[in-house]
Amino acid sequence: MTITYREALRMGLREALARDQRVFLVGEDVGRYGGTYAVSKGLLDEFGPERVRDAPLSELGFVGAGIGAALGGLKPIVEVMTVNFSLLPLDQIVNTAAILRHMSGGQFAVPLVIRMSTGAGRQLAAQHSHSFEGWYAHVPGIKIVAPATIDDAHGMLGAALDDGNPVLVFEYPALFETAGELSSARVDIAHAQVRRQGTRATIVAYGASVPKALAAADQLAAEGINAEVVDLRVLRPLDMDTVLASVRKTRRAVIVDEGWRSGSLSAEIVARIMEQAFYDLDAPVARVCREEVPIPYPRHLEEAALPQPEKIVAAVKGLFQ
Amino acid sequence: MTITYREALRMGLREALARDQRVFLVGEDVGRYGGTYAVSKGLLDEFGPERVRDAPLSELGFVGAGIGAALGGLKPIVEVMTVNFSLLPLDQIVNTAAILRHMSGGQFAVPLVIRMSTGAGRQLAAQHSHSFEGWYAHVPGIKIVAPATIDDAHGMLGAALDDGNPVLVFEYPALFETAGELSSARVDIAHAQVRRQGTRATIVAYGASVPKALAAADQLAAEGINAEVVDLRVLRPLDMDTVLASVRKTRRAVIVDEGWRSGSLSAEIVARIMEQAFYDLDAPVARVCREEVPIPYPRHLEEAALPQPEKIVAAVKGLFQ
Amino acid sequence: MSHVAAPPPSGPVPFARENSLKLLKDMLRIRRMEEKCAELYGAGRIRGFLHLYIGEEAVATGAMHALARGDNVVATYREHGHALLKGVPMDRIMAEMFGKKEGCSRGRGGSMHLFDAAARFYGGNAIVGGGLPLAVGLGLAAKMRGEERLTACFFGEGAMAEGAFHESMNLAALWKLPVAFFCENNLYAMGTAIERSESQTDLCTKAASYGVEAFPVDGMDVVAAYEGAKRARAKALADGPVFVEFRTYRFRAHSMFDPELYRDKAEVEQWKTRGPIHTFTARLKAQGDLTEERFLELDAQVEAEVGRAVAFAEAAGWEPVEDLTRDVYAP
Amino acid sequence: MSHVAAPPPSGPVPFARENSLKLLKDMLRIRRMEEKCAELYGAGRIRGFLHLYIGEEAVATGAMHALARGDNVVATYREHGHALLKGVPMDRIMAEMFGKKEGCSRGRGGSMHLFDAAARFYGGNAIVGGGLPLAVGLGLAAKMRGEERLTACFFGEGAMAEGAFHESMNLAALWKLPVAFFCENNLYAMGTAIERSESQTDLCTKAASYGVEAFPVDGMDVVAAYEGAKRARAKALADGPVFVEFRTYRFRAHSMFDPELYRDKAEVEQWKTRGPIHTFTARLKAQGDLTEERFLELDAQVEAEVGRAVAFAEAAGWEPVEDLTRDVYAP
Ligand SMILES: Cc1ncc(C[n+]2csc(CCOP(=O)(O)OP(=O)(O)O)c2C)c(N)n1
Numbered sequence A, B: 001m002t003i004t005y006r007e008a009l010r011m012g013l014r015e016a017l018a019r020d021q022r023v024f025l026v027g028e029d030v031g032r033y034g035g036t037y038a039v040s041k042g043l044l045d046e047f048g049p050e051r052v053r054d055a056p057l058s059e060l061g062f063v064g065a066g067i068g069a070a071l072g073g074l075k076p077i078v079e080v081m082t083v084n085f086s087l088l089p090l091d092q093i094v095n096t097a098a099i100l101r102h103m104s105g106g107q108f109a110v111p112l113v114i115r116m117s118t119g120a121g122r123q124l125a126a127q128h129s130h131s132f133e134g135w136y137a138h139v140p141g142i143k144i145v146a147p148a149t150i151d152d153a154h155g156m157l158g159a160a161l162d163d164g165n166p167v168l169v170f171e172y173p174a175l176f177e178t179a180g181e182l183s184s185a186r187v188d189i190a191h192a193q194v195r196r197q198g199t200r201a202t203i204v205a206y207g208a209s210v211p212k213a214l215a216a217a218d219q220l221a222a223e224g225i226n227a228e229v230v231d232l233r234v235l236r237p238l239d240m241d242t243v244l245a246s247v248r249k250t251r252r253a254v255i256v257d258e259g260w261r262s263g264s265l266s267a268e269i270v271a272r273i274m275e276q277a278f279y280d281l282d283a284p285v286a287r288v289c290r291e292e293v294p295i296p297y298p299r300h301l302e303e304a305a306l307p308q309p310e311k312i313v314a315a316v317k318g319l320f321q
Numbered sequence C, D: 001m002s003h004v005a006a007p008p009p010s011g012p013v014p015f016a017r018e019n020s021l022k023l024l025k026d027m028l029r030i031r032r033m034e035e036k037c038a039e040l041y042g043a044g045r046i047r048g049f050l051h052l053y054i055g056e057e058a059v060a061t062g063a064m065h066a067l068a069r070g071d072n073v074v075a076t077y078r079e080h081g082h083a084l085l086k087g088v089p090m091d092r093i094m095a096e097m098f099g100k101k102e103g104c105s106r107g108r109g110g111s112m113h114l115f116d117a118a119a120r121f122y123g124g125n126a127i128v129g130g131g132l133p134l135a136v137g138l139g140l141a142a143k144m145r146g147e148e149r150l151t152a153c154f155f156g157e158g159a160m161a162e163g164a165f166h167e168s169m170n171l172a173a174l175w176k177l178p179v180a181f182f183c184e185n186n187l188y189a190m191g192t193a194i195e196r197s198e199s200q201t202d203l204c205t206k207a208a209s210y211g212v213e214a215f216p217v218d219g220m221d222v223v224a225a226y227e228g229a230k231r232a233r234a235k236a237l238a239d240g241p242v243f244v245e246f247r248t249y250r251f252r253a254h255s256m257f258d259p260e261l262y263r264d265k266a267e268v269e270q271w272k273t274r275g276p277i278h279t280f281t282a283r284l285k286a287q288g289d290l291t292e293e294r295f296l297e298l299d300a301q302v303e304a305e306v307g308r309a310v311a312f313a314e315a316a317g318w319e320p321v322e323d324l325t326r327d328v329y330a331p
């Protein structure tokens, strides 16, 4: 079946709501409006206003309420409309959801999923174009997933609900219109995945950067450089085995990250390669990240600020100089 | 003159308030209570309640008000009692203070200083022991400083107020009782500083980890390893010239960071060394960081979770294996 | 909270004729500028999010006429009208919408982020509630510097559910700051009707609980909006913060992406009978202050201004990529 | 808001004698346990932050007696009393204070982070206002699952300035959740007196602005506290959220580090005349429900319990370092 990334997300939501009465969806405009990006469209009619629950503009309040509802025996899916607004409830995520199990000596589980859209590329300017996946990946006690494919957009939500930990699911509006075949394979939220086999360099990417990495690999192949593309998929805990296996094979790597370069998740990947595969490298690992600037509105400047296939191509070629 | 780190901070505040009528201090309990850590004790009597202004518990509100006051022509020093509470106003810091100058095309400056205490080590448990300096260092548009010495505790505030950008000053309760000589030298907020000369390995640290790094270097010296210690001082923008000069000399490095290992600032330092000094290294760079766990209350577990001189010593020795 | 519109504003307009015509013309300037923006959005000249103020023009028009030049204004992503009437030139607004470097934010902000230091227009904020603490700080600065300067802060009724509203109201009231909180209650926050967003739909009761003077105003009536804002300004400069609920309605979708599943067409049509421009026009005509010719003349002047603004924007240049990271930090 | 204490609670205690003695004993249990904690803090056995509830015992005691076993409680860093009376055994609390693995949070939380799943005691939260949204969620879960279960949420008056308070009240009211908001108004947030923290010092007026039933209760009188909490519980289970302002006072410093520069000794002394334990004792004696011997006997029982708890804590073990990262994630 060929569906879009958006439809895959919706299908995942519908299945989760249908499968378990404890699951409910809460967030701003998830119901009557149908979701800002129309992801939850139709679900209000199907499941009613208790289980597809519109919340007022109060991100701290309803994320915290989601945590409480999880403690109270439900399995909430909280939608924070975009990552840009997720700084408002960050305290609840870091200081309650992430630590409660440990701090209570293992007594309390928080089986919660928080979904949010993330990333730039739609000319929404500085306050609506953040990529904070890397920030969240810094926090012990939560898991972070970044679906880049149709199968992951569909399947990661269910896996996240089954996980028993608070899981943050990052969705990429830049991918919402992409279409592809939905397979019947179950997805896990434990492993990175090689999306394209290659021998001469490894490109590590996640989320909306994955298709960019694949496009770059196509171009490189045309120029005779056979690059492998690893989709991280899970940003915490990192599956370094898959990354390192690829790097040890190719001996060269470029990390692509839509976050600002300094302190982005790409730095952690580089540091781990340094720590664990230093002697396997034929060249220093390179990074392609967001420029260190608030994203400007005009298209040419936004494009210049973000990772692009050409920049990835250039970075890979740079590994051979 | 020998004074404590706390007294040096207070002296910096007093001088700033005395020097410029536009400067004022606002935050929870900075006035009548004298500051949670007694840093601002006495300033209310000296400067009055308008300029040493107690704020209600509303971090988002008064940090945002500080930004507005800066726009309105004042030079606010906003105290967020501890970094742990700074997640509440994070949206104002990231989505307004950091981006306003750029997003407005250079029209609006935000000459604001935000002070907060940070770090663990006082058995305050999971919600009161965070180290988020690295998170802040990810954000373009703000500067981040971390005084580790008496001179820096005294002088960085004035330099921050003169800077013209929003500057976050991180203060270390773990160092408040340390005493030392106050010199008359002016400090900048642009450079890292070599705190101990060495030849065989570089230890990079900041904040409360600096004395730990120095203690480790003493121990290493006793064992015949002459280590150099670099105090980062400024966490954004990073002064990599000083770090790289040291690493190129010693060819080995350990980065110490009180933040959780994955995605801490240490990763960025490692990544930059990879990018810029890969061929100068004789061994992979190592890291000594916080374990990936919410800080537990008992002393033995807290100590086990944090960087300690012995762990730094072991990491440096590991570079030679 | 009833979503049913009251009867259209009517009765004599108590202003000198020239003032009335200025108000009318300013409402038209917002309307025509935004109609043009919608058209340009369709044509792909304007991108990103675009939130139109159409239907709500009486609020910004009445309020801005009540403010002094030296007053500060803080607004939201639905701020084209506020920027224009606070004194940001239309051509610079239009260039900003295009993303051109002659735009009022150098093209970097677009529709949601209009700024103008000279006009004391502090934006343009795409974080709901994000401007409120700023306004408190601007008010604090004015007070500490001994300036006679109001800060007016505009926000939607949806923003009142945010913690930022609560903290800002409390701070402004505690510190007795010269801040006017201008709530534009258009009954919806995206698709969320006020009764699903506020447990207390009487917004003035809510605001009064901070010990702040609060009153409602008919936001479809530019006369009431002007008088309400004027009263608020005087009060705020004398005694500290004031809250005004401007009862209004947006005639268009929330943004250009909104399928409007959440409200009836009939409700929209009913509110349109209270449209601020045609009702004001009718009242002025009724009292002999306006003829159809004069109206058409004004409208033509406005259309000409819009035309010039579009031409300016079209002719303006792009910021060079080399300047991408300029202004991230002070030089 | 006057900081002057009202006359001490007086008049007949309308409970059966055994109930009254149980209330008295529970107040004593909190008091003696905390006095011991203060002593142990001085001796370095307890570390970190320690916030004592001394003076405020009537609130938690009255409230917990009004709750059912199956009710949920969410509290703050000043929560020893709440934990104890919700059913967390004193020895496990004391072991937690020591940081021992037999502690109710495995020793990881200490004073500010007591937890007990069996007692439905959800902490212990060192972020001011942080527990309020949790309580809303617990209430939502109870409602969606059709359980007859109250969630009681305790917080200080200082927390009411936080956005978290505002958002939580609004959500609970909108969704009509069975949540009791129990505000412990002790007039200070650290060193900040209520009139510098709230523009509206009448907290019930403030709470009522959310469309929530709100009433004040004398928090120094365990009779009033019990009756207030009982009324709140019934109302919340039937109709949705209720707010109760318990007017109380802390006799000790904010935490063990506080030099108390911000209030007069005379004010503290005056409030001490209203101390919840000695006034209740006097009333029971006056009506013949208590003799001095019986009081001493109760007190001795309590002292014995405290002694056992300390012995338990002393004997308990440390969590091994190998378990440091256990429970970060689900197994
Ligand atoms: C903090 C935050 N949350 C959510 C959004 C998405 N959003 C943009 S506008 C809006 C509705 C705001 O409604 P209201 O305050 O009534 O203003 P109106 O649009 O009606 O003028 C929402 C939910 C946002 N921009 N910021």
Ligand SMILES: Cc1ncc(C[n+]2csc(CCOP(=O)(O)OP(=O)(O)O)c2C)c(N)n1
Pocket (backbone or CB within 6 Å): B028, B057, B081, B085, B088, D078, D126, D127, D128, D129, D155, D156, D157, D158, D159, D160, D184, D186, D188, D189, D190, D254
């Ligand atoms: C978000 C946050 N800000 C600041 C603090 C520091 N702090 C701890 S307790 C406290 C005062 C709280 O006062 P109140 O809510 O009245 O409770 P009380 O201590 O009087 O019981 C403050 C400012 C904190 N823990 N959390």
Ligand SMILES: [Mg+2]
Pocket (backbone or CB within 6 Å): C156, C157, C158, C184, C185, C186, C187, C188, C189, C190
């Ligand atoms: Mg609205």
Ligand SMILES: [Mg+2]
Pocket (backbone or CB within 6 Å): D156, D157, D158, D184, D185, D186, D187, D188, D189, D190
């Ligand atoms: Mg208090």
